[in-house]
Structure formats: structure tokens, C-alpha cells
Amino acid sequence: MFNSKKQPSIRSLVGEGTVIQGTLRFGDGLRIDGEVQGDVVANVNDTSILVISEKAKVVGTVKAGHVIINGTVIGPVESNHLLELQPKALIRGDVRYESLEMHQGATIEGALTRLNSGGNAASAALEDKKSPKLLAVGNDK
Numbered sequence: 001m002f003n004s005k006k007q008p009s010i011r012s013l014v015g016e017g018t019v020i021q022g023t024l025r026f027g028d029g030l031r032i033d034g035e036v037q038g039d040v041v042a043n044v045n046d047t048s049i050l051v052i053s054e055k056a057k058v059v060g061t062v063k064a065g066h067v068i069i070n071g072t073v074i075g076p077v078e079s080n081h082l083l084e085l086q087p088k089a090l091i092r093g094d095v096r097y098e099s100l101e102m103h104q105g106a107t108i109e110g111a112l113t114r115l116n117s118g119g120n121a122a123s124a125a126l127e128d129k130k131s132p133k134l135l136a137v138g139n140d141k
Contacts, residue, residue, distance in 0.1 A: 007066070008047050016055055023060075030064075032056040032071070039063070039075075047081075054088050069106075080115060 010029030014020060018034035025041050029049040032040070035057045042048035042064035050064040056071035067079040070086035076093040077083065083097040087105035094110040102108075 006047075008049050010049065010051065014056075026050075032058065036060065054086075076110070078115075 008028040010031050012026055012028075012030045014024075014030070014032040014034045014036060016033040020034070020036045020038065022038045023041065024030075024036055024038060025043065027043045027046045027048065029051075030040070030042075031051040031053065033053045033056055037059045039060040040050065040058055040062050042050065046065075048065040050062065050067045052058060052062070052067075052069045052071045052073060054070045057074075058072070059074045061075050061078075062069075062073055063078045065079065065081040066084075067077065067082070068084040068086065069077070069089040069091065071088070072090045072092075074092045076095070077091055078096040080098050082099045082101065083095070085091070085100070085102040085106035085108070087103045089103075089106040090109075091107070092109045094113065095108055096113045096115055098115045100112075100114075
């Protein structure tokens with residue numbers, strides 16, 4: 001299902017120890033190991049992949065096609081293809097996704113809303129009214 005399109009390669013890196021302030025726009029793929037204080041947004045017409053590693057932190061909006069999170073995001077997250085939440089992921093904000101894969105230990109403190117195939121927010125809002133709000137909390141060890 002997800003292998004029908006070729007995955008873009010990661011061409012950019014925000015390295016560990018780096019802090020970026022302001023909006024970060026990217027095409028293809030981006031990996032964040034450092035900190036971004038601002039929005040991280042993929043180019044609209046590109047197939048994109050964003051990896052937020054275990055050591056990374058983003059304070060702002062995150063918006064891309066395929067999003068993989070194992071770090072911290074303080075702000076809303078939108079993935080119009082696949083959102084993967086790995087065990088150390090922490091999101092404090094609302095989450096909008098087309099498809100969701102969530103590992104045990106990942107935490108979301110916000111509302112979950114599924115987008116329809118076209119990413120139409122009105123249809124997603126109607127669907128959201130039918131389903132309960134979820135708060136997913138990982139195991140504290």
C-alpha cells in the first residue's frame with residue numbers, strides 16, 4: 001500500500017546541537033536531530049518524508065507527507081500520507097493524519113483527526129464528530 005510511490009531520499013539534516021529559529025521549508029526528505037523553534041513544512045506539491053529523531057525537538061507546526069517521529073513535537077502535526085509514531089514520540093498538539101502507525105510508548109496529548117483520501121478537512125471534521133476523542137498515553141517505565 002505504501003510502497004506504490006517511490007520514497008524520497010533524505011537530502012537535508014538539522015544536526016544534533018543545532019537550533020533553528022523560524023520556519024523551515026523543505027522538499028524531498030529532511031531529518032531533524034537538533035531543535036527547531038518554528039514551523040517545519042514540506043513543499044506542497046512534493047512527495048516528502050520528515051524524520052524527527054529521538055534527540056530532536058520541534059516547537060511549532062509540523063506538516064509533511066510521510067512523518068516519522070521518535071522525538072518531541074510541541075504543536076500540531078499533519079501528515080497527508082503516513083504518520084509513524086515510534087516508542088519515544090511525544091506530541092503535545094492536535095494530530096491530523098491519513099494513515100497512522102503508533103508504537104507502544106508513544107504519547108499524544110491532543111485530538112486525533114483522520115483525513116480522507118483527498119485530505120479534505122470538512123469530511124474529516126464530519127467523520128471526527130462520529131468518533132470519540134482519544135488521548136494516547138505511553139507506559140511510564
